Amino acid sequence: MLPGAMGSWLVPGLVVLLVMGGYGQEHGPVWLLEPPARLVFSNSTGARVSCAAHGSPPPALAWQLPDGAPLHDVPGLRQVLDNGTLVFPAFPAARYRQDVHGAVYRCRASSAHGAVLSRDMRVLAVYRCRASSAHGAVLLLGPSIEE
Ligand SMILES: *[C@@H]1O[C@H](CO)[C@@H](O)[C@H](O)[C@H]1NC(C)=O
């Protein structure tokens, strides 16, 4: 309990905080870091992207496809970490996969108090290729981004 004199000051303040949904109140997830609408990266660098949400209790984070299917790891090409980070390692151009490198993803944050779904994130991995007819010209190849 709060000591008398101090308590008489603090208690009205605490009541205001609780009424306003402040500390101690359980609430559903709210985005702290939503994924970007687009993630473009090179096969030579790879990329990682994170999402983060706050809530009480802390929400669980997961990545999914637009149809709601959860993302699974694709060895060497895509890794889904528990902390909300999605990793696309560097990859040889021959291993390009449309369903991994040219796909749409969403992050989902959920707890017992609800769930929120992020915006769509369009991923586009490009790989460089020297065109033999144009000396030293570098082309970026990859699927076009649908608008
Ligand atoms: C998640 O974990 C990975 C590997 O431990 C780390 O690199 C990444 O920064 C972490 N992401 C967040 C959002 O903390």
Ligand SMILES: *[C@@H]1O[C@H](CO)[C@@H](O)[C@H](O)[C@H]1NC(C)=O
């Ligand atoms: C990315 O693709 C280019 C072109 O095919 C290739 O030369 C390069 O080695 C690839 N990067 C990696 C990390 O495999």
